[in-house]
Amino acid sequence: MQITSPYFKEKSSEALKDANLQKAMGNVERGFIDKRANAAANLPEFEALRDRAKEIKDHVLDHLDLYLENYEEKVQETGGRVHWAAGAQDARNIILDICKRANAKTVTKGKSMIAEEIAINEHLERNGIEPIETDLGEYIIQLRGEAPSHIIAPAVHVNKEEVEADFRRSHRHLPPGRNLEDPTSLLSEARSVLRDKFLAADVGITGANFLVAETGTSIIVTNEGNGDLTQILPRVHIVLASIEKIVPTLEDVSQILRVLARSATGQDMSVYTTFSTGPRRAEDPDGPEEYHVVLLDNGRSDMLGTEFQDMLRCIRCGACMNHCPVYNAVGGHSYGWVYPGPMGAVLTPTLIGVEKGGHLPNASTFCGRCESVCPMRIPLPKMMRHWREKEFERHLTPDGMRRGLLLWAWMAKHPKLYHAGSRLVINMLGMIGSRKGSFKRLPLAGGWTEHRDLPVPEGQTFQQQWAARRRNSKVGQAA
């Protein structure tokens, strides 16, 4: 997919003027936040579970090589195969290869952010294979030719009236006069259209929420059941996952699952939590004949041992973006690549480079709400600040900003000069504005006054008045 992250500012300004988007964002914000808050409040051990979940992932990341090897062995034991993909191109080639060998014409897909990261759909299409998204949200945005705008609710930016129009445009074989006004009718239409595709598909690709080293199991967490049909019906099942999805044991997974759905949608558990281990065995009534796991690194192993390692604990619940005032204002597409919101602001620069993704860690007020709800206790603002440090070191900070900052910092390090200089400016501003209370416009303050007034300083600085007060009290004492 085309990266537009360098144009974050322009894209977000457009997004703020997009009435449909603003309506859609307004609809979803409350739902996620209130539901998560209730779910967390209703589970007394929720905070303790967050600690435990963090510990589990920290342990895995410290021994990632070991667990990955364990996992591969187990997958092989159950008759599956693990393919290691260093980068996106490797992963695309591996998948295309498997599909070609299966003589695949159509491929059904469960929801997978890694599939977005490696842009597998475009690659399959270019090679004459039709990818079919089966998650309702993903299906909608595939019809619209869009990328997901949220990691668990890919079509969160779309209103139901827009979905209706998309369905009428795309499902021309259905009677034009049919009723598609309520969400249920949209859902059942998608379901009936997709049913045949599930049955006809040669290959099914799913993501994975977790990979269990102990058993070689991949786990998907879904609400629609489409993932199950994607991985059971076709002859070949490909699990596409990144390396940090590993968890040591089933016991560990069951701990993390307890914070995942609660943080994501406020559910105790998602409707489906599906475990799949290897291809169909002789005694199984169904299942794929081939079971492949494509394990993607794509820069993640480079994060190990760095200030960004904590980011690899992320379980993709989306709570950080649901609670982010910036994400809620501008929506996911403004971020310009696969991962939006606070987790995207940290992850995107590692994956596409800070030259392209540099806006994202800057577009945060550091309000800290993301960190306060992150089930894995990832210090998101701190890591965004690390990116800002790297940008500053590499002179990627915009020139004017950098010069202004350095001048200000120099002043701040010279208190006498600082106070003399600030006195001068503040006394003058106080005088000019004495009758106004606030400025509507002020030279050099356009960034501020474009949207709001600037309160006029009271006149004298505190230090000025405090010094005067001290002098007076000394005079009083002397007399």
Place this chain on the structure above:
Amino acid sequence: MSVSDTNSSPHTTAIETPKNVALFVTCLVDLFRPSIGFASVKLLEDAGCTISVPPAQTCCGQPAYNSGDKADTRDIAMQVIKSFEAYDAVVAPSGSCAAMIKVHYLELFEEGSDWHQRARKLADKTFELTSFLTDILGRNPVTAHFDGVVTYHDSCSGLRELGVEKQPRRLLEAVDGLTLKEMKDSEVCCGFGGTFCIKYPDISNAIVQKKTKNIEDTAATTLLAGDLGCLMNMAGKLKREGSNVDVRHVAEVLAGMTDVPPIGKTRNDKKG
């Protein structure tokens, strides 16, 4: 142990009352609204503290820190540590600046180093104003009177980095004549974010618009908060929108020093 644990620990009241208190004025209060500084001084003096204002203070270094300029931040932090470490306690009328000293200075120095130790010592005795008055002094020095309905915005750093939430409300409860009406989403960011509001003005504007709507919906006549940055942002937006809501720092009301015009207003402006 997190900072908020330290603040709300029931044992803190047993600590001997710090007498010799240094006021960290904060750069915005120094420049834009000294009244907040004097209100803080009054509250602390009324509580029995002796106040000093070290003249070598400029800013806590947060603008540099959040812009990725770690070297300058470290220099500024060392300047602050040197100027303030001799006092029993350091108090700031800002959760954001207090959190910079209390939480972030430690991240600037290598663990085990001399400066890290000095930063740790300063962190341990640095407090946001309302938290100091309630958690540390452990009593309620407020004797103020204020006629009106107020609503309170929780500034992000104070709330999430220092656990300042109940403290200002407890103090406001003791103000004679004051009614607190909570707004929707009082804990959601106002869109200020330091340099964020200048770097991304359109997004900042969208966020503060939600905030001013929630403020207006309470029908409160005065908006209070504990951080001047947020207050200037919200006051500036309310003014631009033609609202009459008065905006003040919580210290002004607690100290009974509301004779100065509200933020962004003159004496002749219509009352909220």
